[in-house]
Ligand SMILES: Nc1ncnc2c1ncn2[C@@H]1O[C@H](COP(=O)(O)OP(=O)(O)OP(=O)(O)O)[C@@H](O)[C@H]1O
């Protein structure tokens with residue numbers, strides 16, 4: 194970490210040999226209440242996870258799953274109730290955000306109302322005693338990037354919510370000499386078009402500066418377009434870290450299958466026994482490479498994109514009842530039922546879509562199928 198070298202301030206150039214960014218290793222758990230007894234007592238269940246130097250990461254999951262908790266543990270706003278945080282191999286578990294040299298953009302913007310936009314943006318630089326001329330230049334660049342150039346001399350108090358959020362974002366990006374920049378849902382009140390632009394800017398900044406960025410969101414599109422690696426979280430558990438393709442192709446937990454994708458993965462009850470595989474009580478022939486499935490009850494998972502459907506029977510297909518056919522412009526989403534299960538298939542446009550109430554034959558077992566036990570992938 195580089196705390197003082199003034200050359201680091203010159204953006205976008207960096208001083209040679211100045212290793213501000215850090216690899217972050219978490220090996221911890223956190224409970225807000227003392228003496229946690231059961232899983233539900235933890236805001237964050239025990240996890241071991243590494244964030245590589247210069248990587249772009251997203252923490253993705255529904256409200257209350259522990260995203261902000263994880264971010265605050267990384268920044269040092271919060272100390273874990275057990276375990277450690279390492280920056281470049283050094284134990285920083287008890288260090289403050291300042292000592293860790295972290296820039297953090299909060300879910301609810303923290304703005305100094307009495308300062309102008311320019312003063313707000315330059316605040317982290319003034320704090321570090323950067324020369325005024327350099328501050329002016331850097332603030333100008335950030336304001337330009339965020340479409341705030343016309344408002345630099347305006348007081349922050351009179352600004353609309355989205356402008357305040359942009360200032361908050363700008364303050365997080367204004368320094369380039371940080372270990373990491375952590376964003377907690379930074380674009381919630383920004384309109385969709387600007388949101389899209391800002392996401393692209395963030396990606397560009399990441400490419401140029403190679404800063405370690407961690408971005409919290411509950412929006413899968415935002416996470417998957419911004420980050421190289423996405424951590425999917427549910428109920429205090431970080432269930433998978435992976436690329437968009439990994440999360441899509443091989444969800445390691447049923448929650449990932451269900452949460453990623455639109456619509457999410459289909460799950461059907463399955464059983465592997467001496468006679469082979471049954472799905473919804475019907476025998477299906479396994480390919481040779483699938484023959485060593487663990488015996489017992491399983492869940493078969495298949496993405497709607499990988500289901501093959503036909504109006505007439507074919508080998509290896511299960512008969513389902515068509516409930517709904519949605520024309521989404523570029524493709525159809527067919528919703529069908531099989532016993533009590535609701536099943537979805539995403540199909541290319543067809544001249545004659547399946548009629549509601551008719552039987553559709555769906556292939557649910559192929560090389561894209563995944564198998565789960567206790568919600569964890571087994572094959
Ligand atoms: N200061 C706190 N004291 C006690 N419990 C807390 C505190 N902060 C968060 N929690 C609890 O910890 C769990 C995780 O909260 P956290 O804020 O990390 O979730 P989140 O994923 O960021 O949610 P959101 O998307 O709503 O911001 C929740 O059950 C929450 O109620």
Ligand SMILES: [Mg+2]
Pocket residue numbers: 260261262300377
């Ligand atoms: Mg949060």
